[in-house]
Amino acid sequence: MTGQDVGTQLVPGIDPDLNHRLLTGLEAVQRRLNEVVDHDDAFIAGAARHLSDAGGKRFRPLLTLLAAEVGASMPEPAGATQDEVAARVVDAAVSVELTHLASLYHDDVMDEADLRRGVPSANVAYDNSTAILVGDLLFGTASQVVSRLGAEAVRIQADTFVRLCAGQIRDDRPVPPHADPVEHYLGVLADKTGALIATAARYGAMFSGCDVETTRLLTQFGEKLGVVFQLADDLLDVASDHEESGKTPGTDLREGKATLPVLLVRGSTDPGDDRLKELVAGPIEDDADLREALTLLRGHPAMDAARAQTLRVADEARALLAPLPEGPAVQALQILVDGVALRSS
Template identity: 30%
Template sequence: MSEPWHSCIDDELQLVEDLMDRDLQSDNPELSEMCRYVVGAGGKRLRPSICILSYYACGGTDPEKPAKIGAGFEIIHSATLVHDDINDQGEVRRGRKTLHREYTISKAIIAGDFMFAMGFRLLASAAPQIVDYIVEASASMGAGEFIQKDFEHRASVTEDDYLRIIVDKTGKLFEASARSGAAVAGAEAAHMEAVGEYALGLGTAFQIVDDTLDVTGDPHKTGKAVGTDMIEGKPTLPVIYAMEDPVVGPSIREIFEKEVPTMDDVHRALELIQRTDAVDRCLAKASAMVDSIISALDPLPASKYKDALLDLAGYVVRRER
């Protein structure tokens, strides 16, 4: 990885990869192969990065502790992607076939369940005191996913509805990763709150940018086709903002409310969204959110790990994948 925030934890992130490979082994060769297929597709590894950086920024010194926790969080995150792709009938993830397309839906469901179990086992063995964090975050992810389903293809969805969904779906797991790293480092309360507040906002901003890339992104960089969220009727901020446009908003709403839009519909909607200020508003929202959370880290002592957390915040809003 070329991002500056990666350079001070490269060894720990390699340990995360090694731990995931070790802990996702099964007596069944095909199940092990499916798990390797998921985690081997790569990814940004933001959750383990946040965990490790928070650990060191709060005074931790043992590289193995945060790496184990980070690996557990990444396994659980990967399991949610497996199930999300089945739920959304996704075809491509990170530039390759989704797990259920490469194998079968029934086996992919089981593999996702297995990954959840292995992730929880790794977290519990590494630091039993942080289990409550991941339990709460997992429950929030499920609740957020459920609410999102309720709002699919509903043009009445509001920005507040959307923010509630992404805080639960994405922000809470980022927060749990940071708090877990800080807790294992023995952080004082003020430092724990600092990284928790930072990570919750970071995860929320990350999801806003992610949803914006579904409209503007390069498939060769994002690893998936643009317009996927529109096809699925997912309520995302660029769509919500675009539906407010007095000129093209009604046409976008009409397409968004279709249970089964055609590809022509989707391409038309993307073209119309680009005519509005929706993308600029989304990126401004994410940037403002990141600006507001940077000060949350003020209580932390100066260190290269605190600097890396600040660099990571900048990456989230400028990324292209």
């Protein structure tokens, strides 16, 4: 698995039997992931496993398994045995994780970061060209896996990939004229992060037998949760150190990315913010300037405002679960929202 054992509590306070099933499911996901990323060429196999072997919480596969638990009490899909349903859910979870891993290889090249999950980033461990090509290979592998799940799953995967890439492109571009910067940014997050997490939940619901309305609600929930996840991640880039996050702090600031705290600072009319506004106006190349920007931003009200926005979106995500029947899986999803939202506190 990913460093987890039978005593691991995946979501604090959840039903012990559910936790056991999720651990068992993640073991199956990890075995299948290891199987599909293997390659006859030892170099390719090692490069493809680099970020997967570094660990990670397998957040997206966990969400697929949790969404499938919501459908566990519903009739099994027509013509499918329990084992077949479980295998499809695992393949769906693997395809989502492969897509995520592939995007990380590309992110490492774009971010020029040194660390990812506490190990050298893909571009450092290999080189830019290799990192890009391995990312492409993993995207292709995800497509191979999802092709086993039927035409509808393939279409969803394609739509998700388009949104993910479009969101990343928009994230690297200036805010369009006359657009509200914060609303634009939230829309970008819905595409570049929310779309894939929405698909993780959607696949779990689809392949476990959830009805159309339940699948729709869980898909919308996944997208909101993805926005919360990215907002919290952006806050962590400022608030945490590399021992906590496994990433180089201030990476977004160094690259000049306009995350929510930065957008709020840029919109400030307080003369006392002039120095910070100067520092975050674009990429920060000087190490001393980066340290100064981190210090000033960590103590700025923009961080509290960004945290408040994160909690508001978390409330919206939780509200989507209200129509679903109560049970251990829905309760775990509610707890999961809080865990994601409060990572940056």
